[in-house]
Amino acid sequence: MKPVDTIARLFAEQGARDYLGEPVTQAAHMLQAAALAEAEGAPDPLIAAALLHDVGHFTGPVSGKELMTGTDNRHSHAGADWLGTWFPQSVTEPVRLHVAAKRYLCAVEPDYFGKLSEASIYTLKLQGGPMTTQEAEQFATGPYAAQAVALRRWDEAAKVPDADVPGFDHYRPLLDKLLARPATCALGM
Template sequence: MTGHAGALTPDTIVDFIGSIFDRRGGEEYLGEPVTMGEHMLQAATIAEQNGQSEEIIVAALLHDIGHFTSEFGTFTMEDTEDRHHEDAGAQVLEQFFPPVVTDCCRYHVAAKRYLCATRTDYFSRLSEASVHSLKLQGGPMTQTEVKAFEKNPNLKAIIAVRYLDEAGKRAGMKTPDFGHFAGMVQRQVDRHISGSARE
């Protein structure tokens, strides 16, 4: 199924993402007590339970899609370095989804660094695996980085998805499957396509 990025369309992207959840959602999530699929479905479910907007629910569902970007032909077996899953995921999503959804994916790692620098209680929320990855990702932001990050017009949504990211790591939590969210995902795709057509 690799190399499908060019062939995907607004009419096929949702089913294709659903197939990724079905086929690869059971993969380990970096030392966490949940699989990759469970993690993303939990984040989206918690967003829905909290009455968040559809764009936040969809962003929470797809924020880690970059771990599967080999499905889209973004990675090859010859890769010898980290492709930064947040950037790789955003590269896929920006073709089909509104900027707010893409930004929540692109900046969810930066948001962890931002929150560790600006909210004293945030670090205590991090799992052991998330603390470890924080070190690899550069640690808390500097004040210069904080000021630059705060200029993002989608900052509020990005932060919301970051909190959902941390929340979606509950062993044994029951969630709906991808199909429950598929209609929302398609509406976000349609919104992006209709917006692009007007520009």
């Protein structure tokens, strides 16, 4: 199966499930994040990262459900590693860093914590809480930090029930264009 078809299947199947205590499905959340990125004129790799940022809930060894019962599933890393089979770092690294960006924003912007949903506050605790000053300084100077922060802002805003956004097929051409190399999925999907 082609990579984009594999991802589409994840959106249609696992993505149709509840999004860890949020008022939208996981697929609706990721589609909203991508639509917000596109509306702000983000470059294609960052739109793709916004669209794919939570695939680690589906592809990692620890599920999103387990995250909500107290086990950090490190979905940002699991998703970035899985996507790295096909996509360049300009897509995978903002995905990898989007949880760190939440921790960063909570440390450097006093009002950011107030924008978090109840579920996001809960997972923040599991993910290490707000960064220390030293961690925040180190994060801010790292590659892809600015992209991860932008992605994080869209992530938090992408939880609107019944939002009217494009479906997955709208992003197929963008994803096809960004594929690092032709590949088929070895996951049997």
